[in-house]
Amino acid sequence: MSEDVWILGITMTKFGKHPDKDIVDLGAEAAMGALSDAGVTMADMGILAYGNLVGQSFGQQLQKQIGQTGIPVYNVQNACATGATALRTAIMAIRAGECDMGLAVGVEKLAGAGLLAGGSRDADDGTWTPRGRQGAVTAVDGRINTATMPGVFAQIGMEYGHKYGGADFELFARISQKNHSHSTLNPLAAYTKEMSLEHIMGDIMISYPNTRPMCSANCDGAAAAVVVSDSKLETLSKEQQRRAVKVSASVLTSDPWQEACQVLPDVNTLTRNAAAQAYEQAGVGPEDLDLVELHDCFATAELVHYDNLMLCEPGGAVDFFESGAPWRDGAMPVNVSGGLQSKGHPISATGIANIWEICHHLRGEAGDRQIEGARVGLAHVIGLGSACGVHILEKRAA
């Protein structure tokens, strides 16, 4: 029986028209007010549950204004019950013993235009008018860097190459070639054709060095999972017990503040943090993994995650790939499903779909693409803004 949970601090803003405040201004006012009322800071929070509907904003945007401490952020929606759902989420985390203090925030702007990116010369009276937190007179995407995913992740991969060397267009293309080759054995993949290196490098360039096949495939799809408690599983059939896969680690992180993180998203620190927490929770190390399904939203992303998930030494991702390790016949098979590039990336489904792939191998049911003797697997996803989920799954002991 879990212990009681208390409300330590609480605040509401004045309700009404706030034309000069965007969603994050209002959320910050409430959040900072509640923290102050409680006599604590963001550093004391172990979870952030954030609710906003119409504005389609998320908790990480609030963190970027009031404190990026890397804690898990749960963005919740439940129509008019959103605020209560946010509070419930924080309460559940404390009852589960995952943290001892949490922050729940609910915010809405129904009277204004919400988060404005920037004005436009054509918008009102044809004059340049500064708008938003940067006083932008027109859209900055494309004039000041790019907000496009292929471009952001291209820079993330190229930055690794700048830091450690050896990561060029051809190397990234060979990572893509691996995943397209792996998917030929996966009947559920969106694309199941082998692709030569020449084809991949010669295909349409989206954002150098990511060509079209090096980008995750946009497609439709869904995935779902049923989870059960240990004591309940013991009451079920032998067959149900035999095929049950243990969740040895389930971790969520957000991006903690780093010097450049609000200039180019830092997908590295929060992944490394999530992986470290997961290995500790599961009581295993990367060397114990039999297969990994990681978030190759772009070929340039896969490279950095070899390092972030500690599948190799820091700075050793290029050597790790060159060794052949992440191929299905290598020492550490990565994305034998074909990954997001070839299997596909129906966004909300991916986080459960790559866990399905791991379970498929752990149950010994993966047929042609079975990784022999698979007992332990790791699944990783990352949502930009950012959130990183890492799960470690283990085959049930006989």
Added chain:
Amino acid sequence: MTEQIPLVDYLRLDGEPRLVANECTACGARYFERRNACASCFGTEFRPADVAREGELRTFTIVAFAAPGIDVPYVAGVVDCDGTSVSANLINVEPSPDHIHTGMKVRLATYSLGADANGVEAIGFGFEPC
């Protein structure tokens, strides 16, 4: 002299064009926008801080597909300006991998976005090879 307005308010055009960051007085973290608090130390006091005009290109990409109204290809990147990371486009350079490499030295440059109905000229910025 035509009146000028910067593309974003952290580009200052009075005197030599330069970027000015919001620097947290408690921990020195720098931001390029209006702030509610410091994401690093939760402080709420900021001061303007001039950013070095020259730096080193830490990463880049060459974008081939963009929203309507944006010319492609264009080069997007992050410049390390003496310890402050700045997100920007690379301008006045051939947008091809043969002409760009990480580690190259670049400097702040400005360009015109044209005049509005009142004749006010918007000025944008980028970084060009030194």
